[in-house]
Amino acid sequence: AQTVTQSQPEMSVQEAETVTLxxxxxxxxxxxxxxxYKQPPSRQMILVIRQEAYKQQNATENRFSVNFQKAAxxxxxxxxxxxxxxxxxxxxxxxxVNTDKLIFGTGTRLQVFP
Amino acid sequence: GAVVSQHPSRVIxxxxxxxxxxxxxxxxxxxxxxxxxxxxxxxxxxxxxxNEGSKATYExxxxxxxxxxxxxxxTLSTLTVTSAHPEDSSFYIxxxxxREGGYGYTFGSGTRLTVV
Numbered sequence: 001a002q003t004v005t006q007s008q009p010e011m012s013v014q015e016a017e018t019v020t021l022x023x024x025x026x027x028x029x030x031x032x033x034x035x036x037y038k039q040p041p042s043r044q045m046i047l048v049i050r051q052e053a054y055k056q057q058n059a060t061e062n063r064f065s066v067n068f069q070k071a072a073x074x075x076x077x078x079x080x081x082x083x084x085x086x087x088x089x090x091x092x093x094x095x096x097v098n099t100d101k102l103i104f105g106t107g108t109r110l111q112v113f114p
Numbered sequence: 115g116a117v118v119s120q121h122p123s124r125v126i127x128x129x130x131x132x133x134x135x136x137x138x139x140x141x142x143x144x145x146x147x148x149x150x151x152x153x154x155x156x157x158x159x160x161x162x163x164x165n166e167g168s169k170a171t172y173e174x175x176x177x178x179x180x181x182x183x184x185x186x187x188x189t190l191s192t193l194t195v196t197s198a199h200p201e202d203s204s205f206y207i208x209x210x211x212x213r214e215g216g217y218g219y220t221f222g223s224g225t226r227l228t229v230v
Contacts, residue, residue, distance in 0.1 A: 033217065043152075043205065045221035091157060100146050100211050102219060104157045 002027045004094050006105035013082045014113050020067075021077045021108045023092030033095040034068070034075045035102070040088040048090070051075065079110075087112045115141050116212045120222025127198055127229055135193045135225045137208030143188040144210035148219075149181075152205045164191045198229040 003026045013019035025034070036048040051059045051068050058066050063083075067076045079086055092105040117140040127133045137147060145166050150158040162178075164170040164185035172178045180202075182194040191210075195202050208222040 035218075043207075043224050045158075045207065045209070047218060050218065095217075101148070101160060101163060102209075103160075106157045109155075 002029075002032075002094050002096065002103050004092055004103050004105035006090075006092055006108050008108045009106070010109045010111070012111040012113060013079070013086075015082055015084060017082055018078060018080045019082055019110065021079075021090050021092075021110065023075045023077070023105055025073050025075065025092075025094050025105075027073065027094065027096070029096055029098075031097045033097070034066075035093040035095070036064070036066070036075075036077045037091045037093060037104075038086075038088045039091065039107075040085075045091075049077065082112050084112050084114065086110060116210075116218070116220045117141055118144075118208065118210050118220045118222045120208050120225060122225060123223060124226045125228070127227070129199055129229055130197055132194055132196045133198055133227060135195075135206055135208070135227075137191045137193070137210070137222050139189045139210045139212075139220075142210075142212050144191070144212065145188060146211045147185060147191040148209045148211075149183060149191075149193050150207045150209070152207060152224075154205075158207060161193075195227065198227070200229045203227055203229045 005024045032053045034051045038046045049061045063080045065078045089107045091107045093102045119138045147164045149161045161176045162170045162172045164183045170183035185191040207224045209219045
């Protein structure tokens with residue numbers, strides 16, 4: 001069974017600085033999807049970024065980018081120019097191509113200080 | 115696009131009663147919807163997967179007779195917590211799979227259930 005591990009329960013960053021959130025996963029599959037979701041205090045889940053495993057190029061969405069290391073089964077999220085609105089819980093998630101189910105990591109709480 | 119509406123956002127009920135939570139896809143057809151439970155400061159735990167027109171698939175350890183899921187149409191899935199007890203108090207979130215802009219998921223805004 002696939003598992004997703006987020007080893008940083010909490011992280012903090014100064015406004016305008018850069019922070020990287022870690023995620024590792026375990027799978028025997030060669031093709032799959034990886035996601036980062038943000039859950040602010042409102043608790044609405046918001047998609048931050050998505051990566052298809054067959055794509056070698058790292059996904060980027062404005063200030064958010066990933067470092068996808070398939071061999072190492074690592075999928076870290078880099079947030080550049082951090083803003084106060086980035087403060088939230090961040091969840092890494094895995095989806096097999098064989099099922100629609102998302103498997104979530106335990107989450108990382110990000111605090112942003114002015 | 116790809117909006118999922120979840121109602122109610124908050125509900126308080128008495129022990130022993132049943133509560134229904136609705137999850138609607140507003141601008142797309144959701145053949146597959148998911149129900150999650152989230153405890154405070156914890157991750158989302160998948161409870162079940164519902165497919166339109168068929169029985170829901172429950173995750174191990176989830177009581178199917180307590181958490182009734184119905185997905186009667188392509189835009190509506192419901193979760194009914196039957197004979198609720200205080201330990202059922204939690205935050206429940208639905209999501210729907212869609213293919214807009216590539217494969218993804220849209221989440222409802224969640225329902226906070228408190229059983230007193």
